[in-house]
Amino acid sequence: MSVECRQDGAQGTGGRVAAGGALFSVAVALTALNLRPAVTSVGPLLDETRASLGASETWAGLLTTVPVLCFAVAGLIAPLLARRAGVGAAVSIALALLAGGLVIRVLDGSLLMIGGTLVAAAGIAFAGVLIPVVVKESFPARIGLMTGVYTAALQLGATLGSALTPPLDTALGGWRPALATWAAPAVLALVVWTVAARGGGFGAAAQADRRGRSLLRNRLAWIITVFFGLQALLAFVVIGWLPRVLMDVGGVSRGEAGLLLGLLALLALPISLVVPALAARSGSQSGWIVGLGGCGLAGLLGLLLAPSFSPLLWTVLLGLGMSVFSLALTTIALRARTGQETAKLSGMAQGFGYLLAAAGPFLFGLLHDVTGGWTVPFLMLIGVLVVQIGVGALAGRPRYV
Structure with missing residues (x-):
C-alpha cells in the first residue's frame, strides 16, 4: 500500500x-x-x-x-x-x-x-x-x-x-x-x-456526517460494484454447477467431482492470506486482479475446449481465478478515504453486487436447458470473466471514490 x-x-x-x-x-x-x-x-x-x-x-x-x-x-x-x-x-x-x-x-x-x-x-x-x-x-x-x-x-x-x-x-x-x-x-x-x-x-x-454524499452517482463506486458482482456471479455458478460439468464432460466420478470442488476452497486459503497483503503494498492492485483473472480464464477455456485432458489442472486454474474475491474486498477498503465512505462503498458493492450475482446460476442452467449442452453456458461465463478482468483493472487503480 x-x-x-x-x-x-x-x-x-x-x-x-x-x-x-x-x-x-x-x-x-x-x-x-x-x-x-x-x-x-x-x-x-x-x-x-x-x-x-x-x-x-x-x-x-x-x-x-x-x-x-x-x-x-x-x-x-x-x-x-x-x-x-x-x-x-x-x-x-x-x-x-x-x-x-x-x-x-x-x-x-x-x-x-x-x-x-x-x-x-x-x-x-x-x-x-x-x-x-x-x-x-x-x-x-x-x-x-x-x-x-x-x-x-x-x-x-x-x-x-x-x-x-x-x-x-x-x-x-x-x-x-x-x-x-x-x-x-x-x-x-x-x-x-x-x-x-x-x-x-x-x-x-x-x-459523524450523517448526511454524507451518496455514492450512487460515483463512477468508481459503480466500477467496484460491477467488479464485485461479476466475481460473485462466477463463484456462485462454479460452486453450484462445477461438479455436474466435471461429471458430464470431464470424465470424473461423483466423488472426484466433490473433491475437486473442495479443492477450490482449499486454494483460496493461502492465496487469501498472501495476495491481499502484497497487493495492498503497491499503489495499484490492477496487475494482481488481471493475473488471477487470466488464470480463471485459462481454466474456463480448458473446461470448454479440452475438459477431459486434465480436470485437476482446469480446477486449479479456476480456483486461482476465483481467489480474486479477496482483492475485491481489498479494493473496497483501499478506494475509500474514511470509515464512513468504506461503509457506503461496501454496502453498495455487496448489495447491488449480490443482486447481480443471484442471476448467475439460474441463467447458466437456463442456457444449458435451452441448448442441451455446455458450450453456450461456458461462453457466457467466459464473457462475464473478460468483463470482470477489465472492470477489475479499473477498480484496482490508486484513486478514491
Whole structure:
C-alpha cells in the first residue's frame, strides 16, 4: 500500500488504532469464520431436511436462493444500521441475528426454516458489509493483511460448514441438532467481538456526517460494484454447477467431482492470506486482479475446449481465478478515504453486487436447458470473466471514490 494511502487511512483513527491488537484480530477472524457455515451447512442435508418437513422441491429452491437475495437487500441497509448504532454495535447486532436465526430455523416447520434463514442471512450480510469498515478504521497500516485474514477465515468457515455437518448429523441423531450446532461458534464470536470492540470508538466515527454524499452517482463506486458482482456471479455458478460439468464432460466420478470442488476452497486459503497483503503494498492492485483473472480464464477455456485432458489442472486454474474475491474486498477498503465512505462503498458493492450475482446460476442452467449442452453456458461465463478482468483493472487503480 502506498505511503499516501497509509497516511490517509491513519488520519482520524486516533484511539481506534489501539483496538487493532491481537484480541481484535481474533474477533475479526472469528466473525468471518461464521459468515458462511449458515449457508454451506444446508446443502449436504437438504434432502433429509426437505423429507422431514414434507416440503416441496420449490421450497428447497427457495431455501437456497433466499440467502443470496437477503445478502443483497441487507447489504444496502447495513450502512444505515452502522450510522444509527455505530459500527461496533452493528456488528454485535449482526452476530446476534446470525446466532438467533440459526436456532430459529430448526425449531418448527418449513416456514420457520425459511424465516430463520432470512434472519441469519441478514446477520451475515450486515457483518460482511461492516468488517471492511472495521479493517479500514482499526488496521489502517495493515489493510491488505487483515483483509487476507478475514477472507481466509471466511473461506475456512465455508469449508467447515459443508464438511462437518454430515458427521454432526450422524453423531447428534438428526439434521436439527446438526444445523443448530453452528449457533455455538456464532455466540462465541459475539462474546469475543463485544469484549474486543469495547471502547474502540466506532460509534463516534460512524455517527459523524450523517448526511454524507451518496455514492450512487460515483463512477468508481459503480466500477467496484460491477467488479464485485461479476466475481460473485462466477463463484456462485462454479460452486453450484462445477461438479455436474466435471461429471458430464470431464470424465470424473461423483466423488472426484466433490473433491475437486473442495479443492477450490482449499486454494483460496493461502492465496487469501498472501495476495491481499502484497497487493495492498503497491499503489495499484490492477496487475494482481488481471493475473488471477487470466488464470480463471485459462481454466474456463480448458473446461470448454479440452475438459477431459486434465480436470485437476482446469480446477486449479479456476480456483486461482476465483481467489480474486479477496482483492475485491481489498479494493473496497483501499478506494475509500474514511470509515464512513468504506461503509457506503461496501454496502453498495455487496448489495447491488449480490443482486447481480443471484442471476448467475439460474441463467447458466437456463442456457444449458435451452441448448442441451455446455458450450453456450461456458461462453457466457467466459464473457462475464473478460468483463470482470477489465472492470477489475479499473477498480484496482490508486484513486478514491
